[in-house]
Amino acid sequence: MHTLAYVLIGVVAALHACFLVLEMFLWQRPPGRALSGFDADTARRTAPLAANQGLYNGFLAAGLVWSLVTGSLATQVFFLVCVIVAGVFGAATANRRILLVQALPAALALGAALSAA
Numbered sequence: 001m002h003t004l005a006y007v008l009i010g011v012v013a014a015l016h017a018c019f020l021v022l023e024m025f026l027w028q029r030p031p032g033r034a035l036s037g038f039d040a041d042t043a044r045r046t047a048p049l050a051a052n053q054g055l056y057n058g059f060l061a062a063g064l065v066w067s068l069v070t071g072s073l074a075t076q077v078f079f080l081v082c083v084i085v086a087g088v089f090g091a092a093t094a095n096r097r098i099l100l101v102q103a104l105p106a107a108l109a110l111g112a113a114l115s116a117a
Contacts (some may be wrong), residue, residue, distance in 0.1 A: 001116040006068055008109035009076060012083060013064035015105060016057045023054030060086070073117050080110040 026032040027050040028043045036043060036050070043050075060083055067075035087103025 001112060005076075005109065005112035005116040008105065008112050009064055009068055009080070012080065012105050012109050013061045013068070015102070016061035016064070016083070019057040020054045020061065023050040023057065025054075027051070027054075056086075073113060076113045077110065080106045080113065084110065 022032050022035055027036070027047045028040070032050070033040070033043050036046070038046065060079060063075070063079040063082070067079055083106035084103050087098050087101075087106060090102060091097075091099035
């Protein structure tokens with residue numbers, strides 16, 4: 001179960017690293033625009049906001065990687081709960097699919113991490 005938890009936490013960290021790239025660097029290009037559904041003008045106007053979101057996603061990814069390097073269950077739980085809360089909030093305020101893409105993988109990783117403890 002320990003290996004499964006680490007793999008799932010790694011997947012969540014990788015997802016957030018991908019979100020960072022999409023939001024900070026590709027927001028105005030086809031992959032970012034496909035993610036947001038924005039036209040070119042709206043993507044241009046919202047790019048600073050997306051970059052800020054991307055930076056926060058990078059912090060979540062870094063925290064999850066740190067939790068794996070240190071092997072700290074408390075750190076894993078903290079960052080996974082942060083991801084879950086962000087996913088639930090995003091689903092409630094922006095797009096329901098965020099619940100499946102962000103919160104669900106983090107919840108599965110949290111369950112695996114707690115089961116492995």
